[in-house]
Amino acid sequence: MNGKNNMNVPIIGIVSPCYNEELVLNETSFQLNSILSDLVERNCISEKSFAVFVDDGSKDKTWLRIEENAKQFKHIKGLKLAGNVGHQKALLAGLLTFKDDADALISIDADLQDDVRVIEEMIQKFTSGVDVVYGVRKERKTDTFFKKNTALLFYNLMKKMKVNIIHNHADYRLCSQRVLNALSEFGEVNLFLRGIIPSIGFSNDVVYYDRLERFAGESKYPFRKMAAFAWNGVTSFSNYPLKLVTIIGFLIFFFCLIMTGYALFALYAGDVVPGWLSTVLPMYFLGGIQLFCFGIIGEYIGKIYSEVKQRPRYFIDKRIE
Numbered sequence: 403m404n405g406k407n408n409m410n411v412p413i414i415g416i417v418s419p420c421y422n423e424e425l426v427l428n429e430t431s432f433q434l435n436s437i438l439s440d441l442v443e444r445n446c447i448s449e450k451s452f453a454v455f456v457d458d459g460s461k462d463k464t465w466l467r468i469e470e471n472a473k474q475f476k477h478i479k480g481l482k483l484a485g486n487v488g489h490q491k492a493l494l495a496g497l498l499t500f501k502d503d504a505d506a507l508i509s510i511d512a513d514l515q516d517d518v519r520v521i522e523e524m525i526q527k528f529t530s531g532v533d534v535v536y537g538v539r540k541e542r543k544t545d546t547f548f549k550k551n552t553a554l555l556f557y558n559l560m561k562k563m564k565v566n567i568i569h570n571h572a573d574y575r576l577c578s579q580r581v582l583n584a585l586s587e588f589g590e591v592n593l594f595l596r597g598i599i600p601s602i603g604f605s606n607d608v609v610y611y612d613r614l615e616r617f618a619g620e621s622k623y624p625f626r627k628m629a630a631f632a633w634n635g636v637t638s639f640s641n642y643p644l645k646l647v648t649i650i651g652f653l654i655f656f657f658c659l660i661m662t663g664y665a666l667f668a669l670y671a672g673d674v675v676p677g678w679l680s681t682v683l684p685m686y687f688l689g690g691i692q693l694f695c696f697g698i699i700g701e702y703i704g705k706i707y708s709e710v711k712q713r714p715r716y717f718i719d720k721r722i723e
């Protein structure tokens with residue numbers, strides 16, 4: 403504990419990014435506020451504890467709802483970003499803005515898919531000295547077959563590429579202040595928090611929960627965004643795809659050697675047909691592979707480009723306490 407408060411109980415902050423979540427905010431505010439009030443009453447956390455909704459440039463009445471709820475509920479706060487920057491950066495904005503106001507921050511989705519009942523367990527682990535507590539999904543009963551299996555494929559792929567991520571953990575986690583201070587030193591624009599946090603180190607533990615149905619509204623992560631997110635995760639933490647380019651190149655070179663041997667043999671045996679296929683096919687084949695490899699290298703160059711510009715990752719418009 404950082405001894406920020408006299409009673410020796412920690413100040414806990416909950417950070418929840420929202421994009422077009424007007425339908426869920428009243429319920430989420432109510433639930434988070436109740437949990438915090440209850441924990442304060444039982445003297446588990448400081449009364450300065452809070453839950454902050456980060457409005458990620460929503461186009462609906464999200465900010466209005468946040469303002470209303472901040473008035474109505476004691477522990478609710480709001481942070482409005484200047485525009486839509488995406489879930490990861492919005493979450494980062496919340497974490498970095500409020501890290502000095504709490505001993506630990508818990509990140510959670512606004513749609514109540516992450517079971518709020520394990521918040522208490524996270525706080526208990528933190529109080530007993532753990533720096534990072536990961537929320538890990540027990541089962542994915544409510545996810546579609548497609549989402550479940552693409553997620554599984556993603557986690558396995560990441561493991562193969564030696565990226566250190568926690569299996570079945572999304573962005574539901576508690577981080578102590580010193581972990582957040584470490585996080586603030588990461589300057590990257592291509593954010594993949596699930597990879598960054600484990601790479602920081604410090605002591606960690608997990609709590610298990612069932613992933614629930616979204617309370618209301620629809621997913622802001624369609625397949626296109628999910629795939630982009632997964633690809634960002636791979637290319638931000640692994641050079642394996644670049645290595646793959648080398649491996650593919652070598653295999654093709656090897657294949658060509660064999661083909662040359664075969665062609666010479668066929669020539670020697672007099673078994674030559676005016677070969678259109680054997681000329682054109684390798685051309686297409688090699689052309690395809692080359693483009694693929696250029697593509698991968700290009701992806702990384704694109705990343706370098708966006709990183710060297712060192713542009714700010716978000717701008718804050720308003721803040722309500």
Ligand code: UDP
Nearest residue numbers: 419420421458488489492511512621622623
């Ligand atoms: N979100 C955000 N900015 C975006 C997209 C989503 O802040 O550009 C928030 C969203 O409001 C929610 C969380 O990120 O609180 C997770 O999004 P969602 O529930 O749509 O994703 P899913 O659970 O379907 O993967």
Ligand code: MG
Nearest residue numbers: 511513515616
């Ligand atoms: Mg969701």
